[in-house]
Amino acid sequence: MHPAVIRFNNLPAIVSQSAWSEASDKARKTAQNRTALVKHWLSSGLSVDKARTALIESINSGLVTPAIHQAVTDLGKVPTRATAFNWVNAYKLEGVEGLLPKHKGRMPAQPKWAARALELYHCINSPSFALVAEDLKKLGFDATASQVRRFINSMPHELGPQSPYRMGAKLYREKHKDFIIRSTAHIAPGFIYNGDGHQVDVYVAHPKTGKAWRFELTAFQDVASRCIVGWEISESENAIATMTALTRAIQTHQHIPSMLYVDNGSGYRSKMMSDDCCGVYAQFDIEVIFAIPGNARAKWIERFFKHMEEHVGKRFESYCGPDHNEREKLKLLNDVKKGKRALPSLDQWIAEFKAFLEHYHNSPHPEIKGKTRMQVWEEGLIQEQPAIADFVVLPRTKVKVARGQIKLHKRVYTADYLFQFNGKELVAGYDLHDDTYLVLYEQTGEFIMNCRIKNKVEALPTSRIEEADLKRLQGQEKRIQNQLSEKRARADQKRVIDVDAVEELAADVDAIPEIEPEVLNMDLSDFEVEHFEAAQANYQIDLGDLHE
Template identity: 35%
Template sequence: MIKRIESATGGATVVMPTAKVLALRSRDPWREATDRARQEALSREGVVLYVRGLTDSGVTQNNAVLLLLERGMAGNLPPHVAYMLAGSAKADRAAPSRSAICEWCAQYREGGIAALLPDHKGRVVEAAGWWGPALEYYNVPGKPDMSAVHRRLVEVDGFAVSYDQVRNYLTGVPAMLGRNSPARIGKNLYRLTEKAYIRRSTENALPGDVYVADGYRADVYLAHPVTGDIWRPELTVAIDMRSRFPVGWRADEHEGTYAVQNMWAECFARWNHVPPLLYVDNGSGYKNKLMSDEMTGFYARAGVQQVIHAIPGNPHGKGWVERFFRIVKDDFLKLWRPEFYCGTDMAPEALSHTVREVKAGRLALPTLAQFSDAFNEWMLRYAYRPHPEDKNVTRAELWSQLVPIPPHASVTELKRQAVTLTVQRASVKHGRREYKHPELHAFNGQKLVLEYDLMDDRIAVMRTLEGRWICDAHLISAIDAIAPNRMEEKRVARVDDAMKRLEKKMDEQKARAGLLIDADAVAEGALPSLEGEARRIADGDDEPLLLDLTIDD
């Protein structure tokens, strides 16, 4: 009856089939009970039947129970009744209590022998015909209300059912079919918010063993460092997994390779320590050839032993840094300059007022330098808060136990990018730049590693594939017109890409408004006129003619 929603990989269904749900709600407790539970229920039934025999002869139930217990203590009961009375008692008692026997009598009247089973949850529910359609209508991504499901059952399907019945049933179904079922809120959100997960402890790790990093588009309006316009910086933050101490951060345009590499380089140099493990995002800024190549990648050159990339769509994997960003948002961004906070929970009218005042020039945006100073002061206070796993020690105190592992290179060398090139005639070409040095003659035809600085392209460091230094090659030619340095070249390329995207959007808007000229249609319209002019020339004399190629309406 109910629809099956297959997973993206063709795995298990999201919604349980109706037959299985009905089986969960209408199962037979007696059939599912163990032999020991059934034997105990039979003993209780024997006691109840003896009491009911006395009540049928005119004795009240209370007096019948008391009489049963007195006869049991005196040994005046029939052998089979005495056996059942002893079998229904608790292990440390000779007979059950009066209240327990009275309760068994009431349960037997309502549910029969199955109600006398130990830990019985109630009477068996009979399946209703509208259960299946109700589950089908309720478990859809649009998250319909229970009242809408009830109206559909009554008006379309013709079931004689009340709203209270529908509500009671839908609130009592298993959680995987209830209000927050995967079919209603989506499989990913259900996995993140409803399913059980394993809480991980970092007590066995040492400070500096693992750094965790991620990016966060800060919910605050700043002045762009170049244009001065409204700008939201991309924060790239790294924290130590054991101590939760923030070891480094940067603010950039976006979380690209340049931002991530420089953040790590500055972080490693600041504490003179390279962690054996990095637990990072799966984005392109962390996972690319410049960062991950086994020979020329940043991680290998810095001395990182292993890089673990988080599973996409699973924020629990790097929950330490995600929690840090939440604290930054609630504890710093909302209170630093409240009028410039721009999170989704900011009042829309207040945010619109701030934007209008800034554009009108009546309100000055905070600068990146002001933000950096305030953020560094806040992080210092944050570092001296109690550790979440041990309230008797602060994050800074745990971090002070660090035993540094020095990086393999200086901060200047770590900020360089590297690529493998083949030497030809004592020179190497990288993009539109060519570098040359006499020492390279001995390596003609061989592959070497070229390290270059994005901000200064005058000199490139040449190394063997094993990392041994050869020479510092000098820039001898710049093919075509190029920017002063590679970083500027990247900025120019990014601007060109942005302009191309804008041109495409402008062309689309013009096409929608009917303002673009159809070249094919113009050519087809001009062809008859050109043919007429050609015939007139062929029929005329040898006098020179002036051709009018304009098209008259």
């Protein structure tokens, strides 16, 4: 059974009570006065319109009974023609109760097709009222689209046109359900950062190719002050951009947050970041809270991204946010391809973004009145400085020492006396930009030594970031090649095979039957030979004539 039907069957029954018993004395008095006029019109033997006109003439001439005159006086005036007809019809249907002020009539009984209509209307494809009515008629019910519409609109909100079964439970919860108001007044600045990635809604020229490109902005926001403490730009959300944005915030402000509130993206859940032994969180003893999947509105930084696009993104013609002009965007991209117009550069966007951050940080704080975001940050920050002020944060991973060597990322590293750690599992910190060295640590975090590169595989880039870019490029080339092969296969008509013809050719062929040669029995003595005499010439030839 459909969940909407179950909810409909569990609705509390409406007990029909007498409207007259629940009405006030004033409402009853009004109904009695209306009843007096209606009875007077019906007893006159005239139509309602003529009876009403006759009543007006009688009142003007003073020829009216005291009861009718008192009823008109209490009502204030003689009702209009339309109201008079409504009163008469209501009195005929429901009696005196029908003439009570604001009386909505008796509760109608639910139609026989109610449960079936709810099941059809709340199916996954969200059909219209007309389609539901058509399906009900096919099932033998006499229902029209207007009847279905009135019935659905009379249902509670969770069974109406904007029910969770039609618009989805997640969107219904975000749009119609109650929400929790969170306060950050009790949180000290610098205690917890909120991090997230956002694909910027602006097309810029790619720094290398010059083509239209949308980049990823990874940012960390202090929850208490709302200040953006660190940010990084990348091709897409990844662990390197996350680590760079976080460590840049630590190095710039000389402060390590106690907690992080991030989502479950690959940039935050990666082993480089979240490993219990070697991850960046473990290096700085940061406790991480991962948000509930699908609950993006719980993160404070989402409001910042919306505010940022409003004040930065919309200043560029290449803006492509949810409320952009699709036709103008396509026209712009087409002109860019033809070389008629140019896209903004990444540096232009960064300059606009930095100017916005300056204005944003010096704007009033949304919760603390009379102070800006920057004032809240500077006045309330209690710095937890890193152990080393000038540091380079190295991603870490576990390695094993064998024969005085360490193999990592297709590279071999060695150091003096490294053989003394043969067979042990250590922690190696590696530089993303320079692969000529490693820094070895115990699993508890104590420094051991620096290792130098011994050799590496040919054609291996020096920078691990370049190596990652190369792998990404190879993957893109492979995907493009697969798409090209698929398009060629679809376009090649020779590859279209007639299955019936192939099956006919592959079917077993019956062998040619062996035919016995036909033998004729003949006797040579049966043949007769007839002798013919040489035919004599019928004319004479003179040989002498030939010589002449």
